[in-house]
Amino acid sequence: MAEELKLFRTWSSPYSLRVVHALKIKGLKYETILEDLKNKSASLLEYNPTYKKVPVLVHNGKPICESLLILEYIDETWKQHPLFPQDPYQKAMARFWAKFGDDKVLPSIWSVFISQGKEQEEAIAPAAGNLKFLEDLLKGKKFFGGETIGYLDLAFGWMANLISILEEIIDLKLIDPENFPLLSAWMNSFSDDPVIKEFWPPRDKMVEKFKAMREPYLQRTA
Template sequence: MGEVKLLATPQSSPCARIEWALKMKGVEYKYMKQSLLNKSHLLLQSNPVYKKVPVLLHNGLPIAESLVILEYIDETWKQNPLLPQDPYDRANARFWARFFDEKCAVGMWKAGVAQGEGKAGAIESALESLALLDKQIEGKRYFGGEEIGYMDIVAGGIPYWLNVLEQVGDMELMTPQRFPHLHRWSLNLMQTSPVKDCLPPRDSVVNYFRLGFKKARSMSSANNNKS
């Protein structure tokens, strides 16, 4: 099926999604590590709109944005399907994937970055989104049933990356008492290949978040000063 290259940063959970999907499909690929502090010409050329990872290069053609890449992988390599076959279930998986990226992930990040009076409200908002996700996994081993699928890959950063985010952001979101179903799912996921086989060193993720928090807080402070 041609040459496959992945432009990625190991500390990024959206990049990990693509690695997991490729490994589940048995697709051989070349990992091309990218520095977000010194973006390569290839990255800027391949994703001129957002200028960020991950980017998949298939026979030289670039595909950007992790959810788009996941669907491309699923449609190109038919073995071990990621998305459900039933049209309704496929639509439902896409809906919750968007919800995770636009509400859960953004909410968790904002809660970590927030300081002072706004932190409690940001944490509460993040908890509300996680509670909705927790209901979706109730009574199931994985979001799609008994096998890892699309939504598990999308939310797969929770067991590892969220724990680091909590540490760096000085907060506690994910507990067995609050979200028993997500907690059980997280334990299952972390014991499963390829997830457990493609995790970056924790220290590198800690530094990754610290740099991200510093940049986000600096930008927020600059915007507040302008207003």
């Protein structure tokens, strides 16, 4: 019997893109259901009643939620083109740094993006400090996973697309080749991979979306 795979996502969600890229790397066929989060479908609410968020991967009727958990499920279910390292310690470290990315790196970058003036200046140092950890993590490697794209690259993949968009909007360089040569090179290598590049959302629409997302924060601090 043919396997049924459905992915509930939005067109712009960086978390959803992790799953899209993983499915593509694995060579898996799936159905995409694009959601409007202002008018969520009954199916999304049924499959993820706890958080009511995307992405949700539905495999033969069984839903898996949360992007990093979905990546693990995909890698354990389909063994071709492994995403995780095989060594248990390296696997644990990959999980650790992925969580660091979501818990520390992303919020610190976001704090720079939604602020201005003195508040923005104060937000830059913590963001740069978090990025330095990632710079050090790349020493001696092309990708976080080694010579090929793996779990941790997909976990950090949002940076390769989203940071340049945020930089354009706030007219501020967060990652430059001088201060972050390895991270800059990784962003280019990741973005230029044919599998990755194929699914980036339209840049002009992303700029428009994130400009609109930033505006309410600026109004509160004006």
